[in-house]
Amino acid sequence: xxxxxxxxxxxxxxxxxxxxxxxxxxxxxxxxxxxxxxxxxxxxxxxxxxxxxxxxxxxxxxxxxxxxxxxxxxxxxxxxxxxxxxxxxxxxxxxxxxxxxxxxxxxxxxxxxxxxxxxxxxxxxxxxxxxxxxxxxxxxxxxxxxxxxxxxxxxxxxxxxxxxxxxxxxxxxxxxxxxxxxxxxxxxxxxxxxxxxxxxxxxxxxxxxxxxxxxxxxxxxxxxxxxxxxxxxxxxxxxxxxxxxxxxxxxxxxxxxxxxxxxxxxxxxxxxxxxxxxxxxxxxxxxxxxxxxxxxxxxxxxxxxxxxxxxxxxxxxxxxxxxxxxxxxxxxxxxxxxxxxxxxxxxxxxxxxxxxxxxxxxxxxxxxxxxxxxxxxxxxxxxxxxxxxxxxxxxxxxxxxxxxxxxxxxxxxxxx
RNA sequence: GGAGAGGUGGCCGAGUGGCCGAAGGCGCUCGCCUGCUAAGCGAGUAGGGGGUGUUGAGCCCCCUCGAGGGUUCAAAUCCCUCCCUCUCCGCCA
Numbered sequence: 001x002x003x004x005x006x007x008x009x010x011x012x013x014x015x016x017x018x019x020x021x022x023x024x025x026x027x028x029x030x031x032x033x034x035x036x037x038x039x040x041x042x043x044x045x046x047x048x049x050x051x052x053x054x055x056x057x058x059x060x061x062x063x064x065x066x067x068x069x070x071x072x073x074x075x076x077x078x079x080x081x082x083x084x085x086x087x088x089x090x091x092x093x094x095x096x097x098x099x100x101x102x103x104x105x106x107x108x109x110x111x112x113x114x115x116x117x118x119x120x121x122x123x124x125x126x127x128x129x130x131x132x133x134x135x136x137x138x139x140x141x142x143x144x145x146x147x148x149x150x151x152x153x154x155x156x157x158x159x160x161x162x163x164x165x166x167x168x169x170x171x172x173x174x175x176x177x178x179x180x181x182x183x184x185x186x187x188x189x190x191x192x193x194x195x196x197x198x199x200x201x202x203x204x205x206x207x208x209x210x211x212x213x214x215x216x217x218x219x220x221x222x223x224x225x226x227x228x229x230x231x232x233x234x235x236x237x238x239x240x241x242x243x244x245x246x247x248x249x250x251x252x253x254x255x256x257x258x259x260x261x262x263x264x265x266x267x268x269x270x271x272x273x274x275x276x277x278x279x280x281x282x283x284x285x286x287x288x289x290x291x292x293x294x295x296x297x298x299x300x301x302x303x304x305x306x307x308x309x310x311x312x313x314x315x316x317x318x319x320x321x322x323x324x325x326x327x328x329x330x331x332x333x334x335x336x337x338x339x340x341x342x343x344x345x346x347x348x349x350x351x352x353x354x355x356x357x358x359x360x361x362x363x364x365x366x367x368x369x370x371x372x373x374x375x376x377x378x379x380x381x382x383x384x385x386x387x388x389x390x391x392x393x394x395x396x397x398x399x400x401x402x403x404x405x406x407x408x409x410x411x412x413x414x415x416x
Numbered sequence: 417g418g419a420g421a422g423g424u425g426g427c428c429g430a431g432u433g434g435c436c437g438a439a440g441g442c443g444c445u446c447g448c449c450u451g452c453u454a455a456g457c458g459a460g461u462a463g464g465g466g467g468u469g470u471u472g473a474g475c476c477c478c479c480u481c482g483a484g485g486g487u488u489c490a491a492a493u494c495c496c497u498c499c500c501u502c503u504c505c506g507c508c509a
Contacts, residue, residue, distance in 0.1 A: 009471095041466055045478040052435095052478095055490045059434045066489095073489035196499095239426090239463085360464095368472085369463085 001357045002104055007034060017104040020319045022113050030097060037090035044083035051076035100207060102324035103354035109328040113320030118331070124302070125311025127335035127342075132394040135338025136387035137269035139394055140166065143415055148269065158259060160270040162386070165415040169389070169402070170277065170382050172409035174252055177279045177380045180304060186250035186281060191230035193253050194221040199233035202359035204325030204351070211260045227253035228376040231282035236359040239369055246285035246293055250379055253278065269387060271343070276383035283375045284361060287353060290373035294350040297377035298330045301346045304379060308403045310388050311335040313342050325351045332378075334388040345384045348377030390415075 006014055011027045018025045054073040061069055110119040140146025145166035151159040162170060178188050200206040200222055205213065214223040224230055231251045240247065255278050266272035281300060285293045298314065305312050317329040326349035333342035353371040356362070362369040393401045399416035407413055 005471095038466065041478085045466065048479090049477060051489075056435060058489055070489045075489095077489065241426095362463095 001099060001354060002101060003353070003357070004034070004098070006104075007031060013104065014101070018101075020105050020109075020111065021102060021322070022320050023102070025101065030094070033090065033094045033097075037087060037094055040083065040087040040090055044080060044087045047076060047080040047083055051080050099201070099358075102208075102322075103204075103327050103352060105319045105322065106328035106350065106352075108316070109322065110316040110318045112318035114318065115321055117318035118315040118321065119318075121314040121316050121330070123311075123313040124306060125309070125335070127311040127337070132396055132398070133337050133340075134391070134394060134398070135268065135336070136271070136390045138338075139390050139398065139400065140269065142398055143400070145415060146270065155274075157267070158272065158274045160273060160383075162270075165410070165412060166386060166390075168410055168412070169386060169406065169415075172406045172411075173380050173382060173385060174277075174279060175409045176307075176406055177304060178250065178252075180307070181250045181281065181300060181379060184248070184300060185246070186248040189231065189234075189249050189251045191227050191234070191251045191253055193224050193227070193230070193256070194219075195224055195230055195233065196221065199224075199229050199236070202236055203229045203232045203355050204323070204358065205229065208324050212258050214256045214258060223256035224253065225257045226255050226278065226376075227251040227280045228282060231280065232355050232361075232374055232376070233359060235284060235361050238361055240284065240361070240363040240372065242286070242363050242365055245363055245372065246283050246289075248284075249282045251280050251282065253280070270383045271387055273383060276381065278381045279379040281348075281377045281379050284356075284363075284372045285375065286363070287370065287373045290350050290352060290375060293373070293375055294328065294330070294348065297348045297375055298332075301332050301348060301377055301379065305332055305334065305345070307405045308385070308389060310345075310385075310392050312345070317347075323349065325349070325354045327352045327354070334384075335392065336388060337391045337394070343384070345381055345388055346378035348375065350375050 002014065007027070007030060011031065015025070015027055051073055054069060054076060058066060058069050058073065110117060112118070134142075137146065137148065141148075143165075145163045147161040147163060148159075151161050182188060194216065197206065197220065200213065205225070213225060216222065230253070231249050234249070235247070254275060256275050259272060259274060262272060270276070281297055283293055283297065302312075302314070312332050312334045315331050315333060317331055322329055329347060329349045331344045331348075332346040334345040335341075336343050351374050353373055355374045356371040361372050361374070363372050389403065390400055393403060395401055395414075397416075399414050401414050402410055402412060
């Protein structure tokens with residue numbers, strides 16, 4: 001949610017941002033609605049004030065004067081109730097639209113509507129020296145560490161079994177990532193994956209991306225598509241102390257995604273599945289330094305990918321391809337020899353005050369409370385990272401060489 | 417799943433219909449005092465919204481005592497629904 005004072009003072013900023021995102025927005029209707037609801041509120045509150053004054057005088061009155069006062073106060077109470085109902089109606093009408101507006105995009109976010117419009121920021125590693133060109137599915141099947149067919153029988157398409165050394169490697173990655181990030185001030189956390197609707201509204205996934213989320217209707221709970229949801233909501237309705245910032249967390253959780261509308265896309269292997277585990281960084285920070293914090297998260301992601309020896313490039317994601325809550329987003333795209341192209345394996349977003357406003361997360365300053373900025377970034381998306389490791393570290397004989405840094409955690413040097 | 421208790425400001429804790437957004441204490445901030453520290457004295461210390469405006473100075477008003485409804489001229493106080501916490505029993509990874 002963006003700041004309502006912007007609508008009143010500089011609507012052209014909202015208009016410009018929406019135009020860059022390529023979405024239509026009727027600001028005049030919104031402005032008109034806003035003015036009407038405020039007028040309605042002012043007049044309702046005035047009735048309320050008069051009613052209270054009258055009511056307070058009653059305790060000091062007696063006899064017929066008291067009867068008259070009660071009658072008058074009763075009338076005022078009825079008027080107020082009606083006026084308040086109208087105000088609430090207008091508020092709701094306004095809010096229903098306002099909550100669908102995406103965050104303002106950052107000046108420095110790349111222009112354009114699609115993935116192709118993203119701007120490459122940097123490259124690392126050499127993708128041109130493959131030791132083999134099988135993709136992760138073939139390698140995984142040959143080595144007996146991946147099973148998709150049986151997963152399909154059990155759960156349907158877009159599920160997989162990680163077996164043996166590959167299952168071990170997941171936990172090696174988790175331990176490795178925690179060890180890398182904790183010294184940087186990230187507190188490890190295992191968050192809930194079932195959350196209430198307010199956490200999803202608060203993080204901006206609802207109402208817009210409702211169809212991507214698994215719902216457990218019987219209990220009014222939802223399976224998170226990323227632990228960003230439960231990490232952001234960790235401090236909802238709180239006022240943090242200024243000294244505590246930045247407050248950094250690294251969460252490990254399973255993620256559930258319906259992948260609605262992705263039919264036929266990335267159907268091989270475990271590249272795009274309904275369920276995967278992910279280690280996610282999350283930061284609550286001072287709004288003045290959120291750009292630096294964003295760079296910081298990206299740097300941590302690069303540390304991890306580099307440590308694993310996976311060639312990659314960093315892209316500044318085009319505004320049209322941004323989530324509604326993000327002002328700016330960097331993706332790391334790893335080289336996948338099996339696909340012979342770069343594919344997204346991390347994503348870090350600066351959501352500025354968009355989620356903080358919805359979740360009511362503020363911090364204390366000497367002159368009042370201000371909204372924090374929130375940022376999220378993938379540390380390790382296990383499934384895709386395993387795929388990237390397998391493909392980039394495959395040997396000519398079909399075995400996988402485990403990256404040096406993971407060996408102490410995994411307890412083996414290769415998968416064969 | 418069954419039975420009971422309870423949710424008040426940063427924290428503890430009073431308050432069962434009428435100037436209560438709320439006693440008292442702790443904590444914190446500022447000032448005074450004390451040759452350090454401790455103690456003491458005084459003042460301040462919730463959040464959101466609306467109006468006005470020299471636009472975050474001030475002033476005025478409204479809302480919020482877990483959330484939402486209701487009763488009443490008037491609700492932290494009475495009623496209903498929901499959420500959460502705790503205790504006991506049952507069940508269970």
